[in-house]
Amino acid sequence: MSDPLTNDYEARLRAWAGRELVARRPGPDPVNVPMIRHWVEAMADDNPVYLDEEAARATGRDGIVAPASMVQAWTMRGYAASVRADDAPADADELKALLAEGGYTSVVATDSEFEFHRELVPGDHVSIEETVESISPEKTTALGAGRFVSTVKTYRDASGEIVATQKWRLLRFRPAEKPAPAEQARPEALRPRPAINPDNAFWFDAAREHRLVIQRCADCKSLRHPPGPCCPQCGSFGWDTVEAQGEGHVHSYVVNHHPRHPAFDYPLVVALIELTEGTRLITNMTGVAPEDVEIGMPVVLDWLDPDPDLSLPAFRPADAKER
Template sequence: MSRDGWHEQVDSHDLLYERLKTYEGRPTAAPGTGKDLVNEPMIRHWCEAMGDTNPAYGGPDAIAPPTMLQAWTMGGLSGNTDRAGAYDELSTLLDGAGYTSIVATDCEQEYLRPLRPGDAITFDSVIESVSPRKTTKLGTGHFVTTRMDVRAGGELAGTHRFRVLKYAPAGRPPAPRPEPSVTPKRPRPVINRDNAGFWEGVAEHRLLIQRCTDCEVLRFPWLPGCNACGSLAWDTVEASGEGTVYSYVVMHHPPFPAFDPPYAVGLIELAEGVRIVSNVVGVPYDKVRIGMPVRLEFLKADEELDLPVFRAGGED
């Protein structure tokens, strides 16, 4: 590229970014009203789906789980009407500049007051920031951050920030295949003070489940405190190894070193009542079924790493 061509390209990027910055602070859409009051049935369904038994979310003085903040703003299958705003304009501008792909990168929530059954929810959102042009492994584009303010009875209850990357996909050459003699290793688990005991058990081919020593509720994955009563005191019980497939997905893409897609990843409900995510082995990936009985075994992934997996008894 000539020097003049390079300068022209830089100038065009600068001009685009100047236009993008004008969208900061503008409403993403018209203000909205929650379709339902904060209510006990939705709280109960949420807690059941999340396996959250915290007593604060039930009873006469119940509050809603803070992480439900955005749920009260959702429009359901029919959506929220009259919500078009600056966000659609911004997306169209980025599409026109070649940034046609989008990926969510992260979200942040801040809780300022608890929500209780009967609260009427209102919300509004703005484009908080648009980043300069960034180059990532996915491609080159701009990070767009929106902020939603959620109010109960007119009082600010919390904020929800959501960030996406609008980008032009990078052209990538095919990844070189490893030499046949080189076997890539599985990713190492992140071991910290809260879960070290679990991995010590796995190294001994024991699947350990935490148990609260105050209320005796079992919990998995390992946590510093009890969801049921809040106690920090705990011991462990060893799983029998019996379980069933509660749910599963088949992984096709993207490929990772040391994995050979397609393969089945299951949410296994242990006989003790807790659930664990692991691989289902012993049958082809397309023969895995919900309700299928499985049995714990330990896979020696490499000389340094053993992993719990679950073997199905046979094919349908």
């Protein structure tokens, strides 16, 4: 890498002032109504002079015109041409290489200033050419040390008349080196919080006391889980709870491998447990390898306390030792 502060390097950069960066190049398509329509719809620009001939003539124009800010769009070559090495302007590559020699390998656009000479109309075929106006001395920026490269883009119609000019400025910068993060112990990830609301808060409150409760209708005495405000059997809003015995069997299960969350160990067994009381709930399994879980397996209540603010019921095989 050349020292960007040497006199020779500075002189080579200054020599670019006034040089042609992109030779005059026509856009791929003439100004046309379909592209104008796409543009104004995307920009939510409802000015009628862009699509309504009558409205445009009412303003003294000969017909519809293209939005001024579209001038760049008419000269864009499209994605395929923009990535082909043989289509890249040689002078632009030469300047890019010179800036890279000084370590200015990153780029960000900073500002653009247009001057419009006349409105474009359908049928106009626009060309673009670009010259370097100046390259600044090295500046210190929040992104890193860099140089502002100012160019002038000139847009012409098919007869060579200028329709617009654009002053365009880029910051070519040397990315600032970030200090290596200090080594420190990463805090353990918290298990995702349950969505607690007035209808289920009682259940999580009981879980924090290591009590597995089931909501019971105060009128018809039917049990229900998940909790809800109204009995699905009789429609009553009255309810109380009973404490489950903590026994049941595996009604169904899945083994989760992905996506992974740092608070869990994988593979993770998620089971649908049917309690002896008849209700079912979704919990994790403990004390068993995923390949050993079976439908109908008898299970007993266990408890998970992942952090001081959360306790959740889990189930382990009835013949497994308590943790």
